Amino acid sequence: MAITVSAIVLMACIVGVLIKTERLRPGPAIAAVLLGFFLASTGIAPAINSSLTSLASALGAINL
Numbered sequence: 001m002a003i004t005v006s007a008i009v010l011m012a013c014i015v016g017v018l019i020k021t022e023r024l025r026p027g028p029a030i031a032a033v034l035l036g037f038f039l040a041s042t043g044i045a046p047a048i049n050s051s052l053t054s055l056a057s058a059l060g061a062i063n064l
Contacts, residue, residue: 007052007056015029015032015033
């Protein structure tokens with residue numbers, strides 16, 4: 001759950017910065033959010049979730 005919340009906050013911040021710098025208009029941002037919302041209800045959602053979890057684990061294992 002913590003990884004999901006962190007990812008959501010990070011992505012929301014990125015979209016907020018893109019809208020603020022006018023590199024992303026609010027219309028396409030809303031379309032992207034809706035795409036993510038509807039994608040989450042499809043059969044591919046578990047594969048995306050496991051991929052993101054694996055990526056987060058790999059990044060967490062990197063010792064800098």
